[in-house]
Amino acid sequence: MNSKSLAERLAEKSEEMNSLLPLIAHPPEGVEFATLQESYRRLDAEVLHLERQLAAERQESYAVPWLVEGATFDFTYSPKVLGDPLNCVLVARTKDASYAVLQFRLSIGYKWSGINDEVLHGYPLYERGLRPYGAFVVERSTWIDELQKVHAVHSGYAPEHWNSYTHYLLTFKDGIVEIAAKEFKEAGDFETRAEAMDAALAVGMSANF
Numbered sequence: 001m002n003s004k005s006l007a008e009r010l011a012e013k014s015e016e017m018n019s020l021l022p023l024i025a026h027p028p029e030g031v032e033f034a035t036l037q038e039s040y041r042r043l044d045a046e047v048l049h050l051e052r053q054l055a056a057e058r059q060e061s062y063a064v065p066w067l068v069e070g071a072t073f074d075f076t077y078s079p080k081v082l083g084d085p086l087n088c089v090l091v092a093r094t095k096d097a098s099y100a101v102l103q104f105r106l107s108i109g110y111k112w113s114g115i116n117d118e119v120l121h122g123y124p125l126y127e128r129g130l131r132p133y134g135a136f137v138v139e140r141s142t143w144i145d146e147l148q149k150v151h152a153v154h155s156g157y158a159p160e161h162w163n164s165y166t167h168y169l170l171t172f173k174d175g176i177v178e179i180a181a182k183e184f185k186e187a188g189d190f191e192t193r194a195e196a197m198d199a200a201l202a203v204g205m206s207a208n209f
Helices: 003-018 021-025 033-057 142-151 159-164 193-205
Strands: 062-065 080-084 087-093 099-113 134-139 166-172 175-190
Touching (some): 003 033, 021 033, 080 099, 080 193, 087 175, 099 193, 142 159, 175 193
Antiparallel strands (some): 080 087, 087 099, 099 175, 166 175
16 A cells, blocks of 8 residues: 555545534534544544554654553643653553552653643644554654764764663643653552652662662
């Protein structure tokens, strides 16, 4: 399948999905709101699949869902991010009102950007699998490529060293968090933010982080 046919299918599905928006805002008589919502979700899933397929075929970066076992985040709440040059800890509220502590070990970079849910559609990855209120991994990350080019001047530079980095991206209501790291694990789930922050600080101060 060539890029043109994928692009055409994507354009058609996107147009079909967008045509539902005014109907969802003002449902016609005899049409149930839930039915329109379900149709929109189905089409959005198809659009996301086509976006990722097209980006992969064009060898562009794109976002795929990242499922964190045991944690379902409440993306309407901003997380807390702690770190040093090699490690990063994220404290995020979950949908059951607890707080998850996530450890990213051997990180090469992390950033907290004010790209909120009102402007996310202007972010390049938005048309390549990214959506608001979600956790993603970025395939063919241009950010990691940029960091690698900087480090390529080091006398001990080894290209194969960079194959094990993963670009994580989380889209919250008030901004996005991006972390490039070699290792990830969940450090625990806590009832209060204070407990979670204490745990995050303990992790950050640990020599075994």
